[in-house]
Amino acid sequence: LGRYLRDNGYHVSSASSAAEARAALDGMAFDLIVLDVMMPGESGIDFTRGLRRSATVPILLLTAMGEPEDRIAGLESGADDYLTKPFEPRELLLRVETILRRTAAQPPATPSTCIRIGEFRYFPARDELLRGDEPVRLTTAEADLLRVFAASPGETLSRHVLGERLGGGTSRRAIDVQIARLRRKIEPEPQNPRYLQTVWGRGYVLRAE
The missing domain is CATH 3.40.50.2300 (Response regulator)
Incomplete structure (x- = not known):
């Protein structure tokens, strides 16, 4: 190899x-x-x-x-x-x-310089997630996923759309796993998500504040 x-x-x-x-x-x-x-x-x-x-x-x-x-x-x-x-x-x-x-890939342009997700702040321009003043470490896959959601806050994104925006080649199951991991980092109760929600039968949506 x-x-x-x-x-x-x-x-x-x-x-x-x-x-x-x-x-x-x-x-x-x-x-x-x-x-x-x-x-x-x-x-x-x-x-x-x-x-x-x-x-x-x-x-x-x-x-x-x-x-x-x-x-x-x-x-x-x-x-x-x-x-x-x-x-x-x-x-x-x-x-x-x-x-x-x-x-x-360069982060896509977003309408806001800072997106608030509960106690977190996400800065798309520099691809940085903060909890208070402390940076939150994200894997590459988690950062890519959050960047896609931050580009369309409030918009329901299907697994197919997420896969395409992540560059193709990402399976639906892999997307589900990455979303579960991201929830563990940004949700107070990952099993009852408040910000990164499932829209049954349609996909997922980021409810930013």
């Missing part, structure tokens, strides 16, 4: 274990991490969960476990995407391109 990505114009660093991966992350910055769930030393799920405590670099998980609950566990750990083995190298390349395209 490393050779294939290099042949398609990417600079690639490889690690054979969790320890090597951590050492590489300490020494340089990466635009994307492609991580095997079954890597030696530590599961990719645990590695992702630990990395998410301090970093927002996009993560694509590779795994031989293709059951829905495995995919959900991967996304809930903080991964941006999840690819099941076996797969064609071209599919991996397309997933990588989609994630990097989302990451590099």
Whole structure:
């Protein structure tokens, strides 16, 4: 896979274990991490969960476990995407391109310089979420999702529309998982959302104040 990505114009660093991966992350910055769930030393799920405590670099998980609950566990750990083995190298390349395209995209213009979401303030121009004066760490996928909602506050967005605005290639289930994760960060009661609400049969809506 490393050779294939290099042949398609990417600079690639490889690690054979969790320890090597951590050492590489300490020494340089990466635009994307492609991580095997079954890597030696530590599961990719645990590695992702630990990395998410301090970093927002996009993560694509590779795994031989293709059951829905495995995919959900991967996304809930903080991964941006999840690819099941076996797969064609071209599919991996397309997933990588989609994630990097989302990451590099400029935030869309919004009618407000600051959007209030309960005790939070979101500044679309600089893609920053604050709770009081403290910044709230968002993963790349969470930040992308909040940016899309902030561009259309009060508008119900279907999963299809959300997928398109996120750059395509994002499954409906992945969107649901990312919304659940975002709710845990901005909602006082994530199970009874006040701001990021479900509109049954239609999609989701951000009720900003």
